[in-house]
Amino acid sequence: MQEIQQLLKVLQNVSSKTIVDASLIKNKGLEGLLLLGVTQGEFKNDKEAACKLYGSDQSDVRYKMLKHRVKKKLYNKLLTIEINSNLTALQKEMECVRLLNIAKVLFRQLEFPLSISIANKVISISQEYEFNEYLLQAYEIELAAYTNQGSLKSFNETREKYAKCLSLVNLEKEAIDLHQLAKAHLRSTVKVRKTLLKELPRIIARLEGILSEAYSFEIFLSYYRTSILYYELIGEFLQIINITKDAANKVQEGKINPFRFDLRFNTFNLIYAHLRTKSYSTGLMYASDFYSLFDPTTKNWFAYMENYFLLALHAKQYELASVLLHRVRSNSSYNIINNDAKERWQLYTAYLYFVEPSFPVLEGFNYQKFITSITEYSKDKQGFNVAILILQFLYYLKKGDTEGLLYRIESLKKYILTHLKDTFSLRSKLFLKLLMLTVTEDYDEESCRIKGAKHYQKLIETPTPGDAYAEIEIVPYEHLWELILESMPK
Template identity: 65%
Template sequence: MQEIEQLINVLQVISSKNIQSFFSHKSKSLEGEFIENVTQGNFKTDTEAAYKLYGTDQSDVRFKMLKHRVKKKLHNALITADITTGRLPLRREVECEKLLLLSKILLKQKEFSIVLGLCKKIKTLALEFEFNDLVLNALEIELECLTSQGGLKLYKNSRDEFLKYSEIVSLEKEAASLFQLSMVHLKSTVKNRKLYLGELPNLITRLRTIWDETKTFSCFYYFYRTSMLFYELIGNFGEIIKITEEAESLVRANKINAQRFETNLNAYMLIYAHLRTKEFSNGLKYASDFYNLFDSNTKNWFAYMENYFLLAVHAKNYELASVLLHRVRSNTSYNIITKAAAERWQLYTAYLYFIDSSYSILEGFNYQKFITSITEYSKDKQGFNVAILILQFLYFLQKGDTEGLLYRIESLKKYILTHLKDSFSLRSKLFLKLLMLTVTENYDAASCRLKGAKHYQKLIETPAPGDAYAEIEIVPYEHLWELILDAMPA
């Protein structure tokens, strides 16, 4: 059932055509009924579908044959569908692929004149979008035609082009391979990422050389993405700002293909880099300027809004943060985001509630219920464990629950010894020690400020680490400490 759901989803994404139009028009078609119920979410499992359609279980051969026919028709629909949604490059790439398939069929029938016309069309389309591998494929077919037809001059011209694009595509494949190798390592465990980081500078140098040699979009893209990943992981967000601004400049100067360049990704990373370099004023300006680049019905919009919201919080513009949170929570597409993303937004909401619970968007938020529901967070919350521990501590601190706080102090001590042993965890370790001080100093603000001065100063002097290892500071620790002290008796 899952495969059929995925195929339907892709077909709906790429084509505005009604899904039922790809199936039988008979009013009582089982295929149509099956598709309709899957699309509407009525059939979640094979068992439900088989019982509804045949009054039996999923082992029924009739149901198995129905699923086979539906899958086959979905495959054919995906191959033949006119792509009417999404970005233009994808539509043109698929168009070229279909023309290449048609050319190969006609080549086998020795319809050389038709094939040459198709190859010319493929090259025109592919060159506009710098699909150099497709240009190469068209030239290969063209050479077969000219070989059979004769005509030495045309053949030599085509062969020269073929050799030129063979070199280009070879370098693009090398760049793709290097990028893929990096991605696989960097999506692995923290340990593997740390080990691989040392290899990335040389790899990036090679990618830059390939781009300088070819000047193709694909080679630029692999250099750009790998560089961004590297500088994000080592925490050099100033370099990311340079890269994103350089990319915008290259697009404006027509030095990279604007039709294939991911303006949204570049905008997202530019905003994120400003957040991490603490350039909040410029970051908020960019975030406002780029806001309309993102469709509010997509997951990308919600991801963008996370950075926008955090920029507002880190800039202490809590009014703006509440407005952005309202946009997110009132968005009718909120249910499309992943479970992890929804949990992050819950955390953001809880932190804003701690800062100031008077904002209208927080009226229906059950702060106490949320705190008690996050007592068991697992490894899949990597990057937010400290944020959750802090939030729980703050809740009991607000209540003045000394018994609950003493229990959590022991938990914090164990967490520090087990998980915050590396230098990149220093900020979290320092802040947790400050939190514990609030209890040992009996909630006395002056005493906490005095005895915590050394830790607080070190916290200010310690920069946030790169994303390979960093725990997320939803509210900067320095800001949180001041909020805590302000809430205590003087």
């Protein structure tokens, strides 16, 4: 069932037509009923589908054969699908693949002039979109055809083009390999990401070297993405602002292929970098200006909205944050995002509730239930553990539950000793110490200000670490501390 669901999802994402073409479900047969049941959410698993269609379970041979036929048709549909006009580069890439297959069939049937004619179409598309690997394959077909025709002049001209293209493709493959090496390590554990930091400068230096040898879209893209990975990890977000702005300018100047460059990815990183450099007003301006780039029915929109929402929170524009949260929670496509993303939005909602619980969007939010049910994230993945611990502490602080807070203090002390030993955890460590001070000073605002001044000043002076280590500050610690002090008795 999962495979069918995934195939339907891909078809929905790339097709210019409805999620399932009428040709697949036009009849009232079992194949059509299975597809309709999956697309309409009637069948969530094999057990439900087999029971409805055959009155048996998923081990029924008839049901297994039905699934096999449906999957075969869906895979075939991927080969002939009419791709959405918004995905121009993918359209052209699939066109090249189709034409190359036709040219190879014609060549095998000794129709050399026809195979050359089709290969020329591939060459034209590939040059416009910088599909150099397909360009190389088209040259290979032409060379083989000219060889069999004995067309020496055409053979020599194409051979020269082929040699240049081969050299370029080899450099592209090296650049892509280096980027993939970096990205694969980044997707692993925190420990592996730390190890990667030592290797990234060498990888980037080599990518710069390749870029100086030959300039192509694939080589630039590998250098661009790997550089962003590196500067995110070490916390040099000003560099990312410069990289993304430079890339956008190069697209406008025609130095980067506009058909293939992903402006949404570039914009996402530009806005995130403004969040991390605390350039909130500029970041909010960009977030508003580029909002229309993102389709609200996609996961990318929800990811974009996370940065937009956090910018508003960090800028203390809480009214705007509530408006953005309403857009997210009222979006009919909310269920397409994964559980981790949903948990993050719940966490964001809880923080906004702590800041200002009177916003209309928070009316149905059960703050107490969320706090008591929330579980910590994996200890191997730093990111939201501290945010959860802080939120739980704030809940008991607002209640004035001294007994609950004393228990939390012991938990915080253990967490600091176990997980916040490194220098990059200093901001989180300092803030947790400030939290503990509220209880030891018996919720006295003046006493907390005086005794916490040293930690607070150090907190202000300590920059946020890079993404290799960072715990997310949903509301900046400095803002949270002020909110906590303001809520205490004078």
